[in-house]
Each structure stands twice: as C-alpha cells, then as structure tokens.
Amino acid sequence: MRPPFDVHAHGTDRNLAPHAAQISEVDPHIDSLSTLAIEGAANLKRMLELGDDRPTIRYLARQLSDHLSALNEVKVTNGFARTPAPDPTLAQAREIVHFLADARALAKKIDDFHYFYRDNPKVAAFFAVSPSVKRACHKADRLASAIARGAQRTRLTNAGRPVTSSAVALRLIYGAARILPAASRSRYQGEFESELHELSAVSSRWAQVMFGLRLLDRAWILRAELQRASRQKNTVRL
Amino acid sequence: MTLQTQLVLRALLEHPTSELYGLQISQAAGLATGTIHPILARFEGLGWLESRWEQIDPIIEGRPRRRYYRLSPDGAAKARHALETARTPLARLLPGLTFDGGPR
Numbered sequence: 001m002r003p004p005f006d007v008h009a010h011g012t013d014r015n016l017a018p019h020a021a022q023i024s025e026v027d028p029h030i031d032s033l034s035t036l037a038i039e040g041a042a043n044l045k046r047m048l049e050l051g052d053d054r055p056t057i058r059y060l061a062r063q064l065s066d067h068l069s070a071l072n073e074v075k076v077t078n079g080f081a082r083t084p085a086p087d088p089t090l091a092q093a094r095e096i097v098h099f100l101a102d103a104r105a106l107a108k109k110i111d112d113f114h115y116f117y118r119d120n121p122k123v124a125a126f127f128a129v130s131p132s133v134k135r136a137c138h139k140a141d142r143l144a145s146a147i148a149r150g151a152q153r154t155r156l157t158n159a160g161r162p163v164t165s166s167a168v169a170l171r172l173i174y175g176a177a178r179i180l181p182a183a184s185r186s187r188y189q190g191e192f193e194s195e196l197h198e199l200s201a202v203s204s205r206w207a208q209v210m211f212g213l214r215l216l217d218r219a220w221i222l223r224a225e226l227q228r229a230s231r232q233k234n235t236v237r238l
Numbered sequence: 239m240t241l242q243t244q245l246v247l248r249a250l251l252e253h254p255t256s257e258l259y260g261l262q263i264s265q266a267a268g269l270a271t272g273t274i275h276p277i278l279a280r281f282e283g284l285g286w287l288e289s290r291w292e293q294i295d296p297i298i299e300g301r302p303r304r305r306y307y308r309l310s311p312d313g314a315a316k317a318r319h320a321l322e323t324a325r326t327p328l329a330r331l332l333p334g335l336t337f338d339g340g341p342r
Contacts, residue, residue, distance in 0.1 A: 187305070188275070190291075194302040195260050199271060214272030221276040229283025 165196050166205040172212025176219040184226050239324045242269060246277045247317045250287070250307070254314045257306035259292075278307060286313030 173196055177189035192215055199208055249266035250258070263278070264271045281287040292304040309317060 190302060191260060191275075191305040194304050195271065197302050198261050198304075211272045214270060215275070218273060218276055222279055225276045225279040225283065229279065232283060 165193075165200040166208040166212075169196055169205070169208035169212035172209065172216050176212070176215040176222075179216075179219040180223050181226050181230065183230070188222070239320060242267075242273070243277050243280075244321060244324055245269060246274055247281075247321055250309050251314065251317055251321070254309050257290075257308045259304040259306050263307065281313070281317075282307075284313075284316075286310060286316055288313075 170193075173192040174189065177185050177192060180188050196208060196211060199211055203211075245267040246263060246269070249263055252266065258266065260274060260278070261271055264274050267274065278287060278289075282289060286309060287307050288310050289305055289307045292306060294303055296302050
C-alpha cells in the first residue's frame with residue numbers, strides 16, 4: 001500500500017529547477033508540494049483524532065489543523081499568483097514563501113512525530129514516509145529560495161531600472177558630436193544620446209564608456225563622410 | 239568594399255522594408271556599437287539610405303527619439319549589386335553564408 005505521505009506519488013521528485021528565474025517554472029511544483037502536504041496533514045490529523053488522546057497529541061493535532069488551513073491557502077495564493085498576470089508581484093511571491101515556510105514547519109513536525117512515536121503501532125505504519133518528509137522539507141527550501149529569486153528578478157524587471165547613462169560616456173558622445181560639421185552636429189548628438197540611452201538600460205557603465213570611445217574614435221571618419229556627402233550635393237547643384 | 243560595409247549592407251538587405259535604428263543595425267551586422275555611423279552616413283550621402291526621426295514625445299516615452307534608417311527603393315538594388323560585385327565577397331570572407339544571409 002502506498003503511504004499517504006509519499007512524495008513520489010505526487011510527482012514532486014522531479015527536478016525542481018533550483019535556479020528557476022520565473023515563478024511560472026516552479027508553479028507546478030508548488031501545487032504538488034501543497035497537495036502532498038495537505039493530504040499528508042489530513043491523514044495524520046485523522047489518525048491522531050482516532051488514536052491517542054494525550055495532551056501532546058491533541059496539541060499536535062491542533063497544530064496540524066492550523067497548518068492545514070494555511071496550506072490550503074497556498075493553493076489559493078498560488079492560483080491567484082498565476083491567473084491574473086504572467087509575473088506575480090513580489091508581495092505575492094513573499095506570501096507563497098511564507099506559506100512554504102509553514103509547509104516546512106509542518107513537515108518537520110510530522111517528521112518529529114514519526115520519530116518520537118515510532119514504537120506506537122499506529123504510527124509505525126507511517127514511519128516509512130519519514131525520508132519523504134525530509135525530502136519535502138528540502139524541496140520546500142529550494143522552492144522558497146527559487147521563488148524569492150524569481151520574485152526579486154521580476155521586481156527588478158517590472159520596476160524598470162531607472163535608466164541613467166554614464167556621465168563619462170555622455171561627455172564622450174558630446175565630444176564626438178563636436179567634431180562633426182556644424183550642420184550635422186545636433187542630429188548626431190541626438191542619435192548618439194538615443195543609442196546611449198538604449199545601451200544604459202542593458203549595459204554596464206564600462207560598456208557605455210566603450211561605446212562613447214568608439215564614437216569618438218570614428219567621429220573623424222564620420223566627419224569626412226559627411227563633408228564628402230555635402231561636397232557631392234553642392235557639385236550636383238552647380 | 240570593407241568587410242564592415244558589406245556586413246552593414248547585408249544586415250539592411252535582410253530587412254529591406256523595415257526601419258532599423260543604429261543599435262539594431264549594429265546587432266544585425268554583428269558589429270560593435272558605435273562603429274557604423276560613418277558607413278550609414280556614406281550610404282545616406284549616396285542616396286541608398288533614408289533616415290528619419292522617430293515620431294514620439296520623448297517626455298511621454300521617457301527616452302530620446304531614435305533615428306531610423308531604411309534602404310531607399312533603388313538603394314536596395316544598388317546594395318545588392320554592390321555586394322555581388324564586391325572585390326572580396328562576404329561569402330569568401332565568411333564561408334557558410336549565402337547572399338541572402340541563410341546557411342549555404
């Protein structure tokens with residue numbers, strides 16, 4: 001008979017993509033983990049209610065009941081996080097991390113329970129699932145950190161880093177524009193500024209400075225090309 | 239015709255009807271940013287290229303206007319001819335490339 005808290009039964013032993021950047025990649029695993037934890041908690045709670053009536057057991061049963069409610073919310077939160085937007089907000093991700101922490105606490109309690117009551121025949125049947133519980137703890141940890149990382153990246157992306165161009169690069173492109181013929185100066189300065197702005201959003205300051213240096217290096221060639229084009233135009237007019 | 243010039247022409251010919259701005263052309267040509275303006279200026283001077291400012295409000299968009307380039311109708315034909323008759327064709331410099339940019 002399959003134990004009621006078998007991690008493998010719910011398919012959570014797949015690779016959990018510990019470096020998952022997007023929360024969508026770990027969504028199925030959150031579902032699996034919460035399902036397994038809810039089922040496991042429900043089974044144990046039933047078992048405790050039917051069996052021992054000592055205060056410790058009652059306390060544990062109450063704790064499990066609380067965790068069960070919290071874990072049910074994991075599914076609700078997870079569904080909420082997935083449905084309205086492709087990238088959940090950091091707050092939503094934090095909430096999921098919070099509930100996963102509950103899942104970890106629950107798994108730890110179940111594990112402790114298995115250990116301390118391993119001589120109880122009612123519990124012995126479930127003791128074999130202890131390694132699965134440990135794996136669940138480990139996976140919950142990895143999920144929590146993957147979600148936190150994903151949420152952090154999402155926050156950075158969504159917030160849209162304030163685009164600030166390197167002051168050195170700006171000076172370099174203004175210098176490059178100054179080398180050009182007066183008639184073309186403002187046009188190219190605008191063009192260079194626009195390109196630097198685009199680069200600033202995705203490149204380091206060093207890359208921006210290199211961009212400025214390359215523009216400055218080729219400004220004399222550009223000047224020659226512009227002067228030649230201007231001469232050709234004047235010749236045609238004559 | 240230099241290799242850089244041929245790469246820029248090839249990049250422009252890959253999108254003959256599209257408007258591209260400087261960084262996109264650099265990327266398509268596989269050249270470092272900030273190196274293609276003299277080439278673009280030469281072709282613009284020859285009438286092969288047309289350019290225009292992007293029609294946006296920089297304040298609303300939160301970024302400066304881009305300068306878009308596009309091959310002129312006869313510029314595309316001239317560019318193709320120039321690439322075909324280049325003394326050191328791109329295909330010889332970069333084996334495995336066909337004229338239209340696809341793998342041979």
